[in-house]
Structure formats: structure tokens, C-alpha cells
Amino acid sequence: AQSVTQPDIHITVSEGASLELRCNYSYGATPYLFWYVQSPGQGLQLLLKYFSGDTLVQGIKGFEAEFKRSQSSFNLRKPSVHWSDAAEYFCAPFGWGTYKYIFGTGTRLKVLA
Amino acid sequence: KAGVTQTPRYLIKTRGQQVTLSCSPISGHRSVSWYQQTPGQGLQFLFEYFSETQRNKGNFPGRFSGRQFSNSRSEMNVSTLELGDSALYLCASSSGTVDEKLFFGSGTQLSVL
Numbered sequence: 001a002q003s004v005t006q007p008d009i010h011i012t013v014s015e016g017a018s019l020e021l022r023c024n025y026s027y028g029a030t031p032y033l034f035w036y037v038q039s040p041g042q043g044l045q046l047l048l049k050y051f052s053g054d055t056l057v058q059g060i061k062g063f064e065a066e067f068k069r070s071q072s073s074f075n076l077r078k079p080s081v082h083w084s085d086a087a088e089y090f091c092a093p094f095g096w097g098t099y100k101y102i103f104g105t106g107t108r109l110k111v112l113a
Numbered sequence: 114k115a116g117v118t119q120t121p122r123y124l125i126k127t128r129g130q131q132v133t134l135s136c137s138p139i140s141g142h143r144s145v146s147w148y149q150q151t152p153g154q155g156l157q158f159l160f161e162y163f164s165e166t167q168r169n170k171g172n173f174p175g176r177f178s179g180r181q182f183s184n185s186r187s188e189m190n191v192s193t194l195e196l197g198d199s200a201l202y203l204c205a206s207s208s209g210t211v212d213e214k215l216f217f218g219s220g221t222q223l224s225v226l
Contacts, residue, residue, distance in 0.1 A: 009153075016168060019205060033182075034214075036215075042217070043217050043218070043219050043220070044203065044205075044217040045217075046214050046215070049214065066167070090155060090156065092156075100146070100158050100168075100169045100171070101156075101215070102158065102159055103148070103155050103156035103157075104155055105153065105155035106155045106156075
């Protein structure tokens with residue numbers, strides 16, 4: 001069965017520190033991979049996506065993610081976190097043949113000043 | 114152009130009642146998908162419509178149904194409401210093509226008493 005796992009429910013980092021949010025998926029074939037962010041009062045917004053090619057993809061707000069086929073992972077990173085990054089982050093594989101996303105349960109990020 | 118519009122924004126119902134939620138996609142988008150969001154569960158896929166046809170559905174009981182009109186607007190109906198149906202219901206639209214970036218509405222917060 002298709003599934004996605006975000007092992008960290010909550011993460012707390014200090015402003016300026018680096019960040020890595022983990023995402024592992026289980027699909028029959030490599031799906032398209034997305035990260036979305038849900039900020040308070042702003043709804044869900046696409047951060048970045050991976051379809052094929054270069055395994056390191058850049059997104060908005062200074063985020064990047066690396067696709068590792070051997071580990072079935074698509075981890076999200078940011079070198080230096082800003083207080084405005086406090087939000088909930090969702091990894092979402094998309095199976096083109098199934099026309100649907102499977103969203104992870106999310107990782108809630110707290111940023112300490 | 115206007116974003117995804119969901120109405121109503123808040124809704125309070127009692128057990129056993131039924132409810133209809135509405136979603137107007139971004140102009141030109143032919144795909145509309147629905148998600149249920151509850152704390153700790155992330156986003157659960159309900160169903161997706163493309164050009165008035167349901168292409169996929171999630172693992173929800175038959176009390177949850179939807180439809181899409183010729184202008185791409187979509188409605189979701191929940192009959193015989195249960196307490197556990199209390200959630201934020203999100204609608205997302207997309208072009209329905211390979212670049213499946215989703216544009217989310219602000220959601221309808223449903224409370225079942």
C-alpha cells in the first residue's frame with residue numbers, strides 16, 4: 001500500500017539554526033514529491049516539488065529538499081531558520097496514475113527567538 | 114486572479130444532520146480535490162474530480178459524497194453527521210495536468226455537536 005511517514009511530529013529549533021524535516025514514502029514506483037507548508041492564517045502553500053532530474057531541488061523561502069531513491073526519502077532542509085518559518089510542514093507524494101496525493105501527518109515546527 | 118473559494122467558512126451542525134460544502138476553484142482549473150484535516154491525522158484524501166468525473170476517492174464511508182459541475186465548481190456532502198466528522202475540510206484545485214501543484218482554499222471548519 002502507498003504510504004508516507006513523517007517521523008517527527010514536533011520539532012523545535014532556535015532562530016538561525018539549521019533544519020531538517022524527514023519524509024519517507026512507500027510507493028510502487030517513484031512518485032512525484034511535494035512539500036507543503038501550512039502557516040497560521042495563511043492556508044497551505046507549495047514549498048517545492050520533485051519530478052525527476054537533479055535530486056536536490058530548491059523551493060521558496062530558502063528551503064531545499066533532497067530526493068534519495070535508495071532510502072525512499074525526500075527530506076526538507078533549510079540552512080538558517082527564521083521565526084516566520086514556524087508552521088506545519090507536510091510531505092506529499094503524488095502518484096500520477098492514481099491522481100491523488102497522500103499527505104503525511106505533518107511536522108509542526110516551533111522556532112525559538 | 115481569484116484564489117480557491119470555500120463556503121461557508123464555519124459551520125455548526127448536530128449529529129444526524131447533513132451538510133453541503135462548496136468550493137470554487139481557480140478560473141481555468143479543472144481538477145478539484147477534497148481533504149479532511151484533523152489534529153494528529155494530517156490531511157486525509159476524500160476524493161478528486163476532473164471535468165465532472167470522479168477520478169479517485171479515499172477511504173471514507175459512503176456518507177461522504179461529492180460532485181463537480183460543468184463550471185468546475187464542486188460540492189461535498191456529508192450525510193448523517195457524526196461527532197467524528199468535526200474537522201477542517203479543505204478544497205484544492207489544480208490544472209489536472211502533470212504539474213499537479215495544488216492551490217488550497219482556506220477551508221470550512223465543521224463542528225458537529
